[in-house]
Amino acid sequence: MNILVVGSGAREHALCWKLKQSGKATKIYCAPGNAGISQIARCVDIKADNLDKITEFAVSNGIDLTVIGPEGPLCEGLTDMLEQRNIKVFGPCKKGAKLEASKSYSKEFMKKYNIPTAGYEVFTDAEAAIKGLSKFRVPIVVKADGLAAGKGVVICSTKEEAEESIKSMMNDKQFGEAGDTVVIEEFLDGTEASLLCFVDGNSIIPMESARDYKKAYDFDKGLNTGGMGCFSPNTIYTEELKGYISENILKRTMEGLKQEKLDFKGVLFIGLMVKEGKAKVLEYNTRFGDPETEVVLPRLESDLVEIMLKCIDGNLTEQDLQWSSDKCVTVVLASGGYPESYEKGKQITGLNDMDDSIVIFHGGTRAEDGKVFTDGGRVMAVTAMGKTLDDARKIVYENILKIKFEKMQFRSDIAK
Numbered sequence: 001m002n003i004l005v006v007g008s009g010a011r012e013h014a015l016c017w018k019l020k021q022s023g024k025a026t027k028i029y030c031a032p033g034n035a036g037i038s039q040i041a042r043c044v045d046i047k048a049d050n051l052d053k054i055t056e057f058a059v060s061n062g063i064d065l066t067v068i069g070p071e072g073p074l075c076e077g078l079t080d081m082l083e084q085r086n087i088k089v090f091g092p093c094k095k096g097a098k099l100e101a102s103k104s105y106s107k108e109f110m111k112k113y114n115i116p117t118a119g120y121e122v123f124t125d126a127e128a129a130i131k132g133l134s135k136f137r138v139p140i141v142v143k144a145d146g147l148a149a150g151k152g153v154v155i156c157s158t159k160e161e162a163e164e165s166i167k168s169m170m171n172d173k174q175f176g177e178a179g180d181t182v183v184i185e186e187f188l189d190g191t192e193a194s195l196l197c198f199v200d201g202n203s204i205i206p207m208e209s210a211r212d213y214k215k216a217y218d219f220d221k222g223l224n225t226g227g228m229g230c231f232s233p234n235t236i237y238t239e240e241l242k243g244y245i246s247e248n249i250l251k252r253t254m255e256g257l258k259q260e261k262l263d264f265k266g267v268l269f270i271g272l273m274v275k276e277g278k279a280k281v282l283e284y285n286t287r288f289g290d291p292e293t294e295v296v297l298p299r300l301e302s303d304l305v306e307i308m309l310k311c312i313d314g315n316l317t318e319q320d321l322q323w324s325s326d327k328c329v330t331v332v333l334a335s336g337g338y339p340e341s342y343e344k345g346k347q348i349t350g351l352n353d354m355d356d357s358i359v360i361f362h363g364g365t366r367a368e369d370g371k372v373f374t375d376g377g378r379v380m381a382v383t384a385m386g387k388t389l390d391d392a393r394k395i396v397y398e399n400i401l402k403i404k405f406e407k408m409q410f411r412s413d414i415a416k
Helices: 010-020 051-060 071-076 078-084 094-101 103-112 126-135 159-171 239-259 292-299 304-313 389-400
Strands: 002-007 027-032 065-068 088-090 120-123 140-144 153-156 182-186 191-200 204-206 215-217 221-224 229-232 265-275 278-285 327-335 358-362 365-368 371-374 378-386
Touching: 002 010, 002 051, 010 027, 010 292, 010 304, 010 358, 010 378, 027 051, 051 071, 051 078, 065 078, 065 304, 071 078, 071 094, 078 088, 078 094, 088 265, 088 304, 094 103, 094 265, 094 278, 103 120, 103 182, 103 278, 120 126, 126 159, 126 182, 140 159, 153 159, 159 182, 191 239, 191 292, 191 304, 204 239, 229 292, 229 389, 239 265, 239 278, 265 304, 292 327, 292 378, 327 389, 358 389, 378 389
Parallel strands: 002 027, 002 065, 065 088
Antiparallel strands: 120 182, 140 153, 140 182, 191 204, 191 265, 215 221, 229 327, 265 278, 327 378, 358 378, 365 371
């Protein structure tokens, strides 16, 4: 099969890497890809948001399966465009992607189908939103309704901070149109968990659990990022919790997807807050998480192409998912200053000195004259498996010491 992966991050590198292990994959393309992906797939110079060009490329190159990594193209309707040209797509149509594209829509969905989540209110006017703060106790969570590259959620420890966030989003257009509507939520404390699930339109099957670290710096300090590291399985994911999530979240979510006729085929990422053996949904994402993908896919022993085709055909229950009992840890190396302003174009050295047990998934990198340079905020995810989390963690951090680029930053407390 000819496969096209859309995107350019470490998530897409992990997808290409796992798809390449399938006997069904003959040729893998990636649009636009990055320096790491170019070593295992053919990179095509088309940006992920250029839907017309991607569709054109898929048609003229006999693509049998397209796998869409980032949320942008999904929410803009790339799946719909490709399906109209009879190309199989792993990823929901525009209607299904609305669960991520609009936080207010996803909260209404949870409320309608009785899915446990934080109390909330939706506002389309800044003044009304500021007045509405009086109904909430601090800390208060303020969320931009639309897509904001993982940075549209602010946890405010005072009412004044919440007011500032509302003004930044709604009046100053910090996130453009994405902040025209805001969701104000009660703050949930507990331990975060990430659950990626395969969905085939009829059934939902969870993958192995993971724990993501959102804050930029050690001890959960600094701003929210797209994710600075991750490990799998999540140590709080007990059999009891699994049962609770299956009954109260997965079943009800699937029921909602069917009732709303969202024809959802792809991955549903469920962000959870866990406390005292129960969980509430923080958010839905309608694609593979990043960096969760980098720790979940290395543990998957089944054929990813087969799983994706079963999802598309609605036969997922025929597929037996096999997982390694080994643990997996990934640590993100970022450009200094991320998630705010950062410089690009710094040469990266030491990549050839890695232990055999290390897999590096490239994010913001580009290759030039045989050298690799930084080209984004999250530069790469350094990943290893081990019999225990401590083993995997030790391998990752020992190898990170060999990698160098100017102003490199990373968290030293992942999986600690």
